[in-house]
Structure formats: structure tokens, C-alpha cells
Amino acid sequence: MTTTLKPGPLTFISAKITAPEAPPALLPRERFTDGLQDLDAVKLLLVHAPAGYGKTTTVAERLDALNLAAAWYRLEASDNQLSQFGGYLVHSLDRATAGGCAATLNTLQTAGFDSLEALLTSLLAELESWDSPLMLVLDDYHLIDNPDIHGALRFLLRHLPASLRLVLVTRTLPPIGVAQLRMQGRMTEITSRDLAFAADEAQAYLERRLPFEVSRESIERAVRRVEGWISALQLLSASAATSTDFNEFVDQLEVGNQHIFDYFDELVGQTLTDQQRRFLLRTSILDRFNAGLVMRVMDDTDGQALLSSLLSMGLFIAPVDASALWFRYQPLFSVYLRHLLTCTTEENRRELHQRAADAWLELDHAEEAARHAVAADDPDRINQVLRLHGRKFFTEGQFSLLQRCLDALAQDQIAEDPTLTLLRAWVAQGQYRFDEVENWLSAAETRLQASLSEDTQKAVHGEFSAIRAQVAMNYGDGDRALALAREAIEQEARYLPTSRVAAASVIGEALFVRGELEEAMARMQDTEHLARAHQAHQNVLWALCQQSEISVAMGLLQKAYNVQERAFQYAEENQLNHLPILEFLFRIRSQIMWEWHHLESAERCALQGIEILEAQGERWYVQSYTTLAKVAQARGRQSLCADYIGKIQKMLAAGDYHLDWVANAHATMLSYWDAVRDQEAIQRWLTVAPECDPDAATNHFYQCNGRNRARALMSLGRWADAQPLLESLVRVARQLGLNTDLNRNHISLAYLYWQQEQREPALAQLTQALELASTTGAVGSFLRLGKVLIVMLKALINEGTLAGMELQRAERLIQLAQQQRDFSRAIRISLDEAIIQDIIDRPDVPELIRTSPLTRREWQILSLIHAGLSNDQIAEHLKVASTTVKTHIRSLYQKQNISHRSEAIELAKDLLSKIQGE
Numbered sequence: 001m002t003t004t005l006k007p008g009p010l011t012f013i014s015a016k017i018t019a020p021e022a023p024p025a026l027l028p029r030e031r032f033t034d035g036l037q038d039l040d041a042v043k044l045l046l047v048h049a050p051a052g053y054g055k056t057t058t059v060a061e062r063l064d065a066l067n068l069a070a071a072w073y074r075l076e077a078s079d080n081q082l083s084q085f086g087g088y089l090v091h092s093l094d095r096a097t098a099g100g101c102a103a104t105l106n107t108l109q110t111a112g113f114d115s116l117e118a119l120l121t122s123l124l125a126e127l128e129s130w131d132s133p134l135m136l137v138l139d140d141y142h143l144i145d146n147p148d149i150h151g152a153l154r155f156l157l158r159h160l161p162a163s164l165r166l167v168l169v170t171r172t173l174p175p176i177g178v179a180q181l182r183m184q185g186r187m188t189e190i191t192s193r194d195l196a197f198a199a200d201e202a203q204a205y206l207e208r209r210l211p212f213e214v215s216r217e218s219i220e221r222a223v224r225r226v227e228g229w230i231s232a233l234q235l236l237s238a239s240a241a242t243s244t245d246f247n248e249f250v251d252q253l254e255v256g257n258q259h260i261f262d263y264f265d266e267l268v269g270q271t272l273t274d275q276q277r278r279f280l281l282r283t284s285i286l287d288r289f290n291a292g293l294v295m296r297v298m299d300d301t302d303g304q305a306l307l308s309s310l311l312s313m314g315l316f317i318a319p320v321d322a323s324a325l326w327f328r329y330q331p332l333f334s335v336y337l338r339h340l341l342t343c344t345t346e347e348n349r350r351e352l353h354q355r356a357a358d359a360w361l362e363l364d365h366a367e368e369a370a371r372h373a374v375a376a377d378d379p380d381r382i383n384q385v386l387r388l389h390g391r392k393f394f395t396e397g398q399f400s401l402l403q404r405c406l407d408a409l410a411q412d413q414i415a416e417d418p419t420l421t422l423l424r425a426w427v428a429q430g431q432y433r434f435d436e437v438e439n440w441l442s443a444a445e446t447r448l449q450a451s452l453s454e455d456t457q458k459a460v461h462g463e464f465s466a467i468r469a470q471v472a473m474n475y476g477d478g479d480r481a482l483a484l485a486r487e488a489i490e491q492e493a494r495y496l497p498t499s500r501v502a503a504a505s506v507i508g509e510a511l512f513v514r515g516e517l518e519e520a521m522a523r524m525q526d527t528e529h530l531a532r533a534h535q536a537h538q539n540v541l542w543a544l545c546q547q548s549e550i551s552v553a554m555g556l557l558q559k560a561y562n563v564q565e566r567a568f569q570y571a572e573e574n575q576l577n578h579l580p581i582l583e584f585l586f587r588i589r590s591q592i593m594w595e596w597h598h599l600e601s602a603e604r605c606a607l608q609g610i611e612i613l614e615a616q617g618e619r620w621y622v623q624s625y626t627t628l629a630k631v632a633q634a635r636g637r638q639s640l641c642a643d644y645i646g647k648i649q650k651m652l653a654a655g656d657y658h659l660d661w662v663a664n665a666h667a668t669m670l671s672y673w674d675a676v677r678d679q680e681a682i683q684r685w686l687t688v689a690p691e692c693d694p695d696a697a698t699n700h701f702y703q704c705n706g707r708n709r710a711r712a713l714m715s716l717g718r719w720a721d722a723q724p725l726l727e728s729l730v731r732v733a734r735q736l737g738l739n740t741d742l743n744r745n746h747i748s749l750a751y752l753y754w755q756q757e758q759r760e761p762a763l764a765q766l767t768q769a770l771e772l773a774s775t776t777g778a779v780g781s782f783l784r785l786g787k788v789l790i791v792m793l794k795a796l797i798n799e800g801t802l803a804g805m806e807l808q809r810a811e812r813l814i815q816l817a818q819q820q821r822d823f824s825r826a827i828r829i830s831l832d833e834a835i836i837q838d839i840i841d842r843p844d845v846p847e848l849i850r851t852s853p854l855t856r857r858e859w860q861i862l863s864l865i866h867a868g869l870s871n872d873q874i875a876e877h878l879k880v881a882s883t884t885v886k887t888h889i890r891s892l893y894q895k896q897n898i899s900h901r902s903e904a905i906e907l908a909k910d911l912l913s914k915i916q917g918e
């Protein structure tokens, strides 16, 4: 270094050496505290990530929050001049140390320095005596390309005084020997992966910025799409005026957003060389890449050099894992690049995809190979991939990938190959397109009749029977399903190794649906073993999920939970966490969590289900939305619940779903309508509700469907119609050991009797429900009744017949029901002696209630006045004359010294709130 650093009377822009101002809605990020506080040992913190990841803001926010002294220097291209760099550096440190660098500053302004190193030497000597921790932050360091400055930094790092720590904020890795520093453990790093906003942070940030409520599901989807990139979240929050806008914006991100494209254009568009541009365009088709793959799609010989040059650009590329050999584009950047690729004719996209397909196939990565073969619209390559890996895709449950592959093949090509036909038919069945299944099977049978030997035809027929059995099952024809499955299981599978496993599974399902629970469980265990032997992951998980469902039906929820644990473990061991079937597992887990009133876990599982199914489309979210609606209702979040109910209704109207799903969704819709007293909706539902025969309700979905009807009738006050229905459901459930349903039916019947003021049978039903709850652990099904549950349980406890576990459960349920928020603010609670006694016993009740006690009738009338009923309505409700009601009201007013109805409402509100805990 020979330059003389003598800047003379330089004008300093003070903003360059001042920490940036905090943005609006600044979110504190405590998780970076350690990174800044624990720098003593390493001395260098390297914050490197692409543009807009919040590097500067995070560092500034944490330094400020932790009250750490800092010298800030924000760099620009002009700071590559050594004299400017040296000048600002000294000024910045001098300001932060309140004149602690005066001597260096003086020399700089008078004699100057021969080199940057000489200046640093003077600075370091002066700072030697500075004894409290001081951070030197060099922001936007990627703008520095002067090797002398990089050299100066290396020098600085070697000789840092005890109190000084260096923070480099940059988009690219600076050439200051980072690899060595990393290996020697002499620096810590914060990367885009760390800076990305997690869902909780995004939620906190968006709640500060948005004037409307956004569901957790939307937030998680947004975070996934932008991968936590705060700049995109900021744009999102500035662009959306309603939650619908918000969701639309998030959906659009998959195809692209012009503002984001403009941002990337500004960032990279101008600066790229032709080779870099070609690189980005060509590799944009890859979901991930390493040097070898880059070489193949670039048709170049030095993949590593190409990759390194790309990485040094500080673009939106992240390592896939810790090995740092595989990389991928940030999803929004990837959308941008793919958009550029479609806008140019320079590149032959088909050819690129063909090259990629071949490269992946060579690496034995079948899924990627298949995706590129499909994108290249290349039936030969698709056929090649399917021949090698089609069965594997199937056993892993990669249905949508299989479908895309098969869609590209000609019908004849499929019909002449039993394996392809089976795959095609299973995919259609998995997507609930049952009519198609038969078309594919018969087309192949016609075609193969002439060419195959009788023996081979028999084998084909056997395997076709397995799938026909599954379809029959889905159509609800258990007998036919059983017959076909038994036929299929006798045949050795030649074309799809899992055909017999599938047949075994159908047998188990058919028995389950018929209510033969023990036998069904045994068959499902067999299926699991058979599937394990074939390494048929999809079938193993399916069999485990079915065992869980059977256990739930038996009322053994803890056992079901344990089976689910085994399934989760299996998925983890075999790295299957991305398979669509995992959604089934999460779904049934969320159902148990809801029943046990672990609402957070229930919500989490439903959200995970949605994440897994994201690529399959919203049509498959019905069940997850149902859980989310239930959770929203249990939390008293009415508008959120209404949103989900709206979505579910739309989806049910547009799709053809299995009764299991439909009944579940209907139960939630009815519960919501009941809570908001939308009797019209319930009435309408009754006119189109699925048929139900309670005497044949041999499984959980028929039971649920029957109970739905009963609950709808109860909501409309048609008690006499609901009662026999529920009684039949109880009888069948008891007979078959469908204990979870039995539990729920008893709860419904208890409610029915209670509403009809038939106290004794109501309490008897409730007792049975509590007894069953000892094994089911049911909570959610009780709480669904709302506040009236409190009264019923208090009445029951008052009887003195409950003891042990049941008593404890009843007390816990009362507590939970008291905490539960009703949608309607109006207090709806009917009164019973036990409740009245409870009120009177409280020390904080108005004196008059004790000294001039009300009769039971007067209490009832008080609560009905409070519920907003007119005198005539009260008379009708109590089945007495209007004049009688008036007499009671007069007496009540007199006793409590009341002269207006509003005072009566206030009194009731005060008294009842003591009981229901709001």
C-alpha cells in the first residue's frame, strides 16, 4: 500500500456513520441476541444474505435493544477510495468512543498516513486503552471491491484490540479468508436461513401492520411462499386491504408478481454478464443443483467454476443442507427466473428439461427425472422413468406425480400394459374418480384378451379385482368389496407387488365399515405386516392409520394415539414426511387432539396437513379446514370460524367426497349454525342432508351422519323427531362397541332431555357419557354443548352420585366450559336448582337475592328475559299463559326492587356471569 491518506478538509455525511432509523412496525428479534452478545471469543460476526432479508435492520435493532456501543459505517461504491474509507472509518470510531480516536483523526487531517494499514495501526493503538465492548459495523460491505480494503480488514481482524468486535453486513461473502476463519472457529455467521421470518415472527409483524385479521393458515402459507423474506412480507402487508386481498396476493406469488419482478430486475438485471444470464436462465428449471448438474444443463465442462461464479454474485441462492454442495433458488427468485425463461426464445426449454431428466436419471433421482420428463412433454422419457420407477412412485403414494406422467402417455400405450393400467386406475381411484377406474380396466381387458394366455389373463384379472374391490368400498358396497378382495388376495401379484396388500386392506376396511371391529383390527395388522414385507410405505402408513381409526371407533383414543406415534416414527425412519398420506396421519392426530381439547396441537396438525397437501390443491383441504373451524369455534373466534365454514361449504358443493369427510364437515357446520342461531341454514341443510338409517349405522361415519340429523332437529326444537333417532344410534353403537360414538350419542341425548326439562333421564345419560369418557378421554364433544354443560354438570354433581374419575372429569369440564368463549356475547344458560344454589351461596351476590329468594319459576323467567324473549315467547317456552308470566314478573320485580326490564337483564347478567365465568 503506497497511497498517501491525507483527505484534507473532507465534508462528512453524518448519516453514513449513524445507525439507520428503525422502520415502522419494527419487530424485535430476540433470537439474535446471543449472536451479538457472545462475540468475545470470535470477534467477527458475518451477516450475509441476499438483499432485503433484514440484515441491517436486525443488527441495528439488536444493538439498540441490548444497549451495545457501536460505530456504524454504511458503505457505498465511492468508499472503495482508500482515503474516503479511512476517513469515514476513523470518524465513525471516534464518534462512538466520544473522541477516543482523536490522535489518529488529527494525524489524518494534518500529516496523513502512508497507507491504510498505517492508519489502522494508529487506530488500533489508540483503541487499545478503550475498555468497554465496542462494535464496528460495516454495512453493505458487498459494495467494496478494492483489494486493499479487503487486505486492511484481514489486518484489522488479526490485530483487533480486546474491546473491539467487527460486524460485517453484506450480500456476498467477502474475500477476507472466510473459509479459514470458519474452519478455525473464529467467526459466527448469520445467513438468510437465520434471518428468514418464522411463522410466529411473521404473524407478530403482520398483526402490527394489518388492520384486518389473517388466519394462521394464510400466514403460514405466505411464509412458505416467500420463505420468510421480510421484503416480500412488507410488500404483501402494504398491498392488501382485506384478508381476501392478502390470500389472493399469496396465491399469485406462485405465478409471479410484477412488483417483485421489478425488484429483481433492478437488483440483477443490469449487472449480469451474458454468461451469468444464461446460467440463471438454464438452471432456473432445476429445483436444486450441484456442480455436476449445472454442467449438464449448461452443456459446459467446468460446472464447479460456473457454480462458484454464480454463488459469488450474492443472489437468492441457498445451500440445501449443511454439506453446501447442493443449492437451490429462493422460491420467488425461481419464479422470476422461470418467468424470464418463458420470455425468451434464446433457450430451448424442452431440450433443457430433457437434459435435466437424463442427468437426474443418471443420479438415480427418479422423482426429479420424472418431473423434467413431464415438463419436456417427452413420452419416451416418461415411459422410461415409469418402467424403472413407476411402482416405487406408487408404493410411496406419489399419486399426483404418477398422474402427470400417465397423462402424457397415449391411451393405447397404457391399455396394452397391465402395470401401467393398474397404476393409472389406482391413481384415478386415489383421486376419487371412480368412473375412470372401470374405464381403464375394461379398456385393458378388451385389448389384452387376444394377446395374453389364459393363465396370464387370470393373473391380470386378480390384480384388477383388488382395485375394483377398493372402488366398491368407496361406493359403500361392502359386500361386493369383500367378495372382490377375497378373490384378489388368492392371486399372486405379477404386475404390482402391492395388489395383495391392497386386497388385504380392503377386507379390513369392509369389516370396519360393517362394525366388525375386532376382526377389522386383525386384518389391518396383517395388512401392515404384508406391506412392511414389500416395503410398501404408502400401504404401511395406510394400515396404521386404519388401525388408529378402528381404535378411535372402539373408544380407545390413547391406543389410537400410540398407533399414530408408530406411524410417525415409520415415516421419519423412511423419510416419508413429504408424502400426501402423511396428511391423513396428521388429520387423525388433529381429531384426537381436538377431542382432548389440546387446541393448539389440533391446529398445528391441521396446518401441517395443509402444508403437505399444498401441491395437490385446495380441494383436499376439507378435512383440515373442518378441524380449523372446530378449533376457531372452541376459541370463540367467530369470524375466522365463519370463513372456514364458508370455504367448506363451497368445497362440498363443488366436489364429490366420501361420506366420512362429508359427515365430519357437516357436524362442524351444524355446530357453527347452532352457535350463531342460523336456523334457516339448518333448515336448508335438512332438506339436502345425506340419507340416514340409524339402525344400519354400523360405523363412525354413518353414526356421525345420523347424529348430525338429530342435532339439526334439536337445533330446530324438534325434540320428538330427534329422540328416536339418537336412541337407535345408541343401541347400534352399544351393540357393536362403537364407544366413541356411544359417548357422543349419550352427550347428545343428555342435552335433548335437559332441554325438555327432563332432568332425571338427562343426568342418567350424562353419567353414562362421563363413564365412557374414562376411556375415550372425551372433552371436546362435551364442550361443544356450550355453557349449558355447566348447569347440567353442576346438577349432576349436586345429586352426589358421581365419584372418582367421573367426578374429577365433571369438575374439569365445568372449569373448561367456564373458560370457553361463546360466539354470542349474550349469556345463554338455563337454570337448575343446583345452579341457583350455587349463585345464592356466593358471597358477592346482591343482598336482596338472599333476603327475598326467588322461586324456581322466577329464576327461569329472569334468565329468559335476559336471553331477550318477550313475555309471549316466555309463555310459549314455559307452556303457560301470558298472564301467568306477567304475574311472575311482577313478583320478581317487587322482590328485587326492579322497575324496568333493563334492570332485570342487568341483574341476570351479573348473576349468570358468576356461574359461567365470563
Ligand SMILES: Nc1ncnc2c1ncn2[C@@H]1O[C@H](COP(=O)(O)OP(=O)(O)OP(=O)(O)O)[C@@H](O)[C@H]1O
Pocket: 023, 024, 025, 026, 027, 028, 029, 049, 050, 051, 052, 053, 054, 055, 056, 057, 058, 061, 140, 171, 205, 230, 231, 234
Ligand atoms: N425486524 C423488522 N421489523 C420490521 N421491518 C423489518 C424488520 N427487518 C427488516 N424489516 C424491513 O425489511 C426491509 C429490508 O430490511 P433491510 O434493509 O434491513 O434488509 P437488508 O438485508 O439489510 O437489505 P440490503 O441488502 O438491501 O441492505 C426494510 O424495509 C426493513 O424496514
